[in-house]
Amino acid sequence: MSEEAIKLGGKKKSTFMDKVKELLPEGGNLNLCLTCGACSSGCPATGLEGMDPRKFLRMAALGMDEEITTSPWVWMCTMCQRCIYVCPMKIDIPQLVYNARAAWPREKRPKGILGSCDMALRNESGSAMGTSPDDFRFVVEDVLEEYREAQPEFAEMQAPIDKQGAEFFLNQNSREPVTEPDELVPLWKILHLAGIDWTYGSKGWGGENYCMFLADDDAWKHLATNTVQHADELGCKVYLNTE
Amino acid sequence: MNSQTKKVMVIGGGIAGMTAAWELARAGVEVALVEKAAFLGGYSIQYACKATDQCQQCGACGVEKMLANVIGEPRIRVYLAAEAAAVAGDGPFTVTLRASGNQPEAIDAACGKGYEKDPAACAAARGYSIHNAVFYKADGGFDPRRVAAPESVEVDAVVVATGFVPFNPDEKPTYRYRQVANVVTGLDLERAKRVYGDVRRPSDGALPKKMAFIQCVGSRDERLGHLWCSQACCPYALRSALATRFKHPELDITVFYMDIQNTTNSFDTFYEQCRQSMRFVRTIPVDMYETEDGGVRTRFMAEEDGLPVEEIFDLVVLSVGIMPGNDNPALAEMLGIGLGAEGFFARPDLLNTSATVRNGLFVAGTAGGPMTISGSMASAGQSAAAVLQYLGRA
Structure with missing residues (x-):
């Protein structure tokens, strides 16, 4: 009477997307996609390298791991999170992209980001420009002195480094002290006029974290720990991340 | 079955409530029809005819016809601007x-007998339909001969037909509804069609190209739990688009969608007609920007x-969905x-979807879910059939 049941082939192969799902709360909703394409309408990287967020997620869902983990498109994503913001199903596409980056051999990742991460690991500044704590201190003090003299209304302005017990710990994109030192000043002025008690740190003052964009988790953690620990050592109550 | 002496309350005077009331009245039941707004028909009466040729x-x-049925049915006692406490x-x-606090829309003197003179404009002012005119006196208040004052009523059964609310697009802020004049909802479009008899841009009243x-x-x-x-x-949306295109063949219409829901049993023919006269894009745009001449710029x-x-x-036009009523x-x-997880009234019996957990209380229409x-x-x-069966047993 009844025919023998058809047996499907062996266990489903674990795919890249399955692994990412395990890492994320609620599996990042990665299998809730209705393919509405709102992500691709909003994404600044849509159309680059023949890729867009909807296509990327569909390819991941189809188990096209090889294509997903080698597409240079993941490095064109700015991690702006626009896709998840407009997604009606709140699908964590940015984390899928991030983990696809992490699947690349470190030495093959884009040179600019890789070099900036390596620079930040060189000394305790955490600066992608490789600037040392001494150089940072020199620039800050030099610029401060110049403005206090040139603009008498800011004669009392401070730009402290390693001030114990300051309320706010402020970090700083390291391009300014190196290439545009005058750009440091507007924020100092605002903090001064607002009567804020703040400090830079000699360690971990570099605010940008290229190791995060490189998807190098260990280095990212190292940089973040370095700066937060220093803020704790100084007894600061609030960490002000300017990046 | 003898239901001559039975009485049923229907809470909600939209298309479901009116239909249930009329079906029950036709079977000899006395009906108290209670509507929170100051007119009958709910949202359904605000939709315009979508005929092409x-x-x-x-x-x-059908809503107009049902409203006409209800006002002509002596067994239905109508309570407007009233709610069950x-x-x-x-x-x-x-x-x-008790009184809901709603009042008939103000109407200028020109519309005193305006339902005959200018039915479209006056209908929009009050109740969207000439059939609602019977409920109001010339001075604008309710006519007590047609609208009963809130009171205490003894009934044998209750039908909950309180309907839905249209989705409020403010909850999806990238569409910038209310900020960009020419971004409207499907309901706005339908109301405008009832007033002007045609599609109009809110910013300048012009016909869109x-x-x-x-x-x-x-x-x-x-994200929103819907x-x-x-x-x-x-x-x-598709019927409205097709009807508008039929009237204005030069009009360029794009439908952004993720997939299309079936409409009727002749859906394939209908959909083919739509695809031939409009552009379908299977991507949902998200950002709306206003151009200097009132256009809406979007990226997809x-x-x-x-x-x-x-x-x-x-x-x-934002095709807004059906949400559970705020009340x-x-x-x-x-x-x-009870309510189901989604916020519509729970219908615990899958094979009898009008039953609730309380004997003698029934659900009809979108109060129970989108339709x-x-x-x-x-x-x-x-x-109505379930109520009649219940009354036969009661």
């Missing part, structure tokens, strides 16, 4: 009504080549019947 079966005229007993029930519909606004949305398909938006991904495109539309939690508690006008009428018919 032939009827598209949208159901809008308490329901006591296990059948029979004592229902206490290039128009877009965006589907699934507020439905199928995990996972359901609202079922009515594909039908109303073109399907063919996967590249982003920017286009300017004269009018963007549902309070009503469910007062009535002693179209014809779906609501069918649901109300089932509820």
Whole structure:
């Protein structure tokens, strides 16, 4: 009477997307996609390298791991999170992209980001420009002195480094002290006029974290720990991340 | 079955409530029809006819017809601007009504007899339909001969037909509804069609040349907790688009969608007609910017080549979905019947979807979940049948 049941082939192969799902709360909703394409309408990287967020997620869902983990498109994503913001199903596409980056051999990742991460690991500044704590201190003090003299209304302005017990710990994109030192000043002025008690740190003052964009988790953690620990050592109550 | 002496309250005077009331009255039951607004018909009476050279079966005229049936039916006592405050007993029930606080829309003197002179404009001012005119005196107040004042009513059964609310697009801020004048909802479009008899841009009253519909606004949305398909938006948007295109063949219409919900049993023919006269893009745009001349600039991904495109539309229509009524939690508690996880009234018996957990209380129409006008009428018919069966037993 009844025919023998058809047996499907062996266990489903674990795919890249399955692994990412395990890492994320609620599996990042990665299998809730209705393919509405709102992500691709909003994404600044849509159309680059023949890729867009909807296509990327569909390819991941189809188990096209090889294509997903080698597409240079993941490095064109700015991690702006626009896709998840407009997604009606709140699908964590940015984390899928991030983990696809992490699947690349470190030495093959884009040179600019890789070099900036390596620079930040060189000394305790955490600066992608490789600037040392001494150089940072020199620039800050030099610029401060110049403005206090040139603009008498800011004669009392401070730009402290390693001030114990300051309320706010402020970090700083390291391009300014190196290439545009005058750009440091507007924020100092605002903090001064607002009567804020703040400090830079000699360690971990570099605010940008290229190791995060490189998807190098260990280095990212190292940089973040370095700066937060220093803020704790100084007894600061609030960490002000300017990046 | 002898139901001559039976009395039923129907809470909600939209298409489901009116249909249930009329079906019950036709079977000899006395009906108290209670409506929170100052007119009958709910949202369904605000939708315009979508015929091309032939009827598209949208159901809008069915609502008019049902409203005419209800006002001509002596067994239906109508309470307007009224709501149920308490329901006591296990059948029979004592229902206490109170004023909802709504008043008939103000109407200028020109519309004193305006339903005859200028039915469209005056209908928009009060109750959207000439049939609602019987409820008002010339001075604008309710006519006490046609509208009963809130009171305490003894009934043998209660039908909950309190309907839905349209999705509020403010909850999806990238569409910038209310900030960009020519971004409207499907309901706004329908109301405007009832007033002007045609599609108009809000900014300058001009006929649009290039128009877009965006589907699934507020439905199928995990972020907002609205996972359901609202079922009515594909039908109303496509029929409205097709009817407008028929009237203005030069009009350029784009429909942005993720997939299309079936409308009727002749859906394949209908959909083919739509695809031939409009552009369908299977991507949902998200950002709306106002151009200097009132256009709406938006960006979306073109399907063919996967590249982003920017286009300017004269009018963007958001096909908003069907949401549970704002009063549902309070009503469910007062009535002693639960809500489902999605916020519509719970219908615990899958094979008898008008039954609630409380004997003698029934649900009809979109109070129980999303449905179209014809779906609501069918649901109300089932509820009326279930009530009659219950009354036969009671």
